[in-house]
Amino acid sequence: MSDNKDIEIPSFMNNTSRNSERSPRRVTPQERAEILEVDFQRTKEQSLDDEVIHAKKSRKKVSKMSQVKKMGIAFGLGVGVTLGVIGILNKDTIVEIPEHWKERQITNEYLSDLYDVIHDNAHHNSNGYWYDTAGIAQTFHNMIERGVPEEAVAYVTANGLDYVYEEDERDVVFHSLFDATPDEWAKQHGYDSIEDKDLKKDVKRNIVRSEKADEYNQSLTSMLEDNANQMDSNVKGLGGR
């Protein structure tokens, strides 16, 4: 069987909108925990289901980030069970994992939406895949205007288009956005090159810091609203309107 014949278009490519206005989605810690719990139970049930599965194995091209996203969820599942199975790991590891997992989840979720811009602008025809670089650059430009860090966009562009045959598209997007090559942009921002590991670290650190600040602001806003509602109800209770 040929590896690449009759390949279906990956699901992430079904949405081919060229100017997505999507911004990074924020999942609350509670939502994250609920998703994890549901995924965990479902995975467990399917793994233990008595039925022997007879499958057909093949190879296929898929999105790299799609793979990473799934790995992230699977990783979360692993942590979920780890926390539930005290004794398998030693105490130090158990204490250390949750915060790291949370940060990893936050980063993956944030970057996933940026990678999706590339995927949404990837198209398939009889000659293979091609990218709508103008669509990618325009959407990223809009995101930067709305406050998405330039470093995160540069990092995702460089990593989402990092195969040799994607270099031209990567350079076009960089020139459209920053009027520089990837390495020129990196040097302008204090990095040795676009592959400098410090860039990856900075991007992740800034995402975590920003998301945690947002969570704090949301909880503060919620607390102030609760207080305002309480005062309002107290006033009404005293005969106010």
Added chain:
Amino acid sequence: MKEVDIYTFDNKNYVLLDRIENYLFLSNEKNDHDMMIRKIENEDEETLLPLESDEEFEKALLLLVTKKLKEEEI
């Protein structure tokens, strides 16, 4: 784009996320939340056996966690 192993059954494609020992970590290509862990024996890669117990499920997940943690260089 990257080439990965796909297991097709029940008219669905599952991406092989990872293989550790004889455990396969699979995720539905079109639904990130549809995942399972199966195992193979005697290198028969098209016969996916169920895990036998909660303990085996936990063991397999722990293998994945440990591997990912090492890759992340914690």
